[in-house]
Amino acid sequence: MSNGVEKAVEALLRGQESAYRLKTVLEHSSSAPTEPLCETVLDSFSFALSLFASSNRESSRSKATTPVVARKSPKKTGNGEDGPEHYRDDSPNPIHDDGFSWRKYGQKKIKTSSHQRCYYRCAYAKDRNCEAMKRVQQIQDSPPVYRTTYVRKHICEANAFLLPNDEIANGSNMIRFDTFDQAMSEFFRPQLTPVEQEAIVNQGEDGTDQTMDLECDSNEFLLDDEQSWRYQIPPCSPGNFMFLDDLSEFDYNPFHL
DNA sequence: GAAATTTGACCAAT
DNA sequence: ATTGGTCAAATTTC
Numbered sequence: 001m002s003n004g005v006e007k008a009v010e011a012l013l014r015g016q017e018s019a020y021r022l023k024t025v026l027e028h029s030s031s032a033p034t035e036p037l038c039e040t041v042l043d044s045f046s047f048a049l050s051l052f053a054s055s056n057r058e059s060s061r062s063k064a065t066t067p068v069v070a071r072k073s074p075k076k077t078g079n080g081e082d083g084p085e086h087y088r089d090d091s092p093n094p095i096h097d098d099g100f101s102w103r104k105y106g107q108k109k110i111k112t113s114s115h116q117r118c119y120y121r122c123a124y125a126k127d128r129n130c131e132a133m134k135r136v137q138q139i140q141d142s143p144p145v146y147r148t149t150y151v152r153k154h155i156c157e158a159n160a161f162l163l164p165n166d167e168i169a170n171g172s173n174m175i176r177f178d179t180f181d182q183a184m185s186e187f188f189r190p191q192l193t194p195v196e197q198e199a200i201v202n203q204g205e206d207g208t209d210q211t212m213d214l215e216c217d218s219n220e221f222l223l224d225d226e227q228s229w230r231y232q233i234p235p236c237s238p239g240n241f242m243f244l245d246d247l248s249e250f251d252y253n254p255f256h257l
Numbered sequence: 258g259a260a261a262t263t264t265g266a267c268c269a270a271t
Numbered sequence: 272a273t274t275g276g277t278c279a280a281a282t283t284t285c
Binding site (some may be wrong): 135 | 272274275276277278279
């Protein structure tokens with residue numbers, strides 16, 4: 001086990017212990033202060049998640065050279081789409097407001113589905129040269145399930161706020177301090193499934209995969225070393241940015257592990 | 258009238 | 272020939 005994972009496990013165990021103690025205090029209406037326990041629980045998870053975030057980037061980089069499942073080569077299209085930057089989210093409702101502004105540019109009947117697929121691109125595509133796009137399609141009737149596939153990164157936020165660091169426009173990963181917990185919860189949100197994971201999980205016994213027929217198309221390739229763009233968060237007021245690249249070196253250790 | 262959406266045509270990949 | 276993705280003119284909405 002790597003040192004980072006050990007520290008993360010220790011932090012999680014510490015958080016679990018504090019949670020149990022907090023539970024005991026609450027159950028017995030003890031007069032013991034609960035705030036320190038709450039802070040310890042929250043700090044434990046935050047710290048552990050930050051470690052996982054950095055270790056995940058490391059593992060993602062290492063996978064780039066040895067993909068687990070290689071379905072097809074990345075599709076090279078005429079508009080410069082050459083990266084496997086796909087990410088998708090299955091939801092009971094179409095995600096109308098995911099924090100970004102989108103402009104619908106197409107709608108298409110898909111062979112494998114009775115529902116049409118809608119195509120959106122960033123509303124600031126021209127103004128800010130943002131290449132982010134998404135596709136939305138209902139993939140199930142009852143209960144309804146809408147699949148949103150995000151393609152490419154948003155760079156419009158970086159341009160909009162005129163942050164001085166060119167790394168933003170180059171796709172470096174950034175989060176805001178005041179939404180750090182949100183970003184971390186996004187990181188572990190089970191619904192937001194990386195394409196490569198589902199490509200592995202959904203291999204049916206007969207070799208068919210209805211889900212993949214619906215959205216995991218020929219141009220949906222493995223997410224190799226750029227998975228972390230999922231850290232992108234909806235646009236908010238400018239300021240309080242930091243880069244995830246810096247997280248692994250961020251000396252945040254409330255437990256002095 | 259501007260902005261956003263719809264929709265048929267076009268294109269590249271297979 | 273078929274399919275998915277994109278374009279752009281037409282249409283709708285505000």
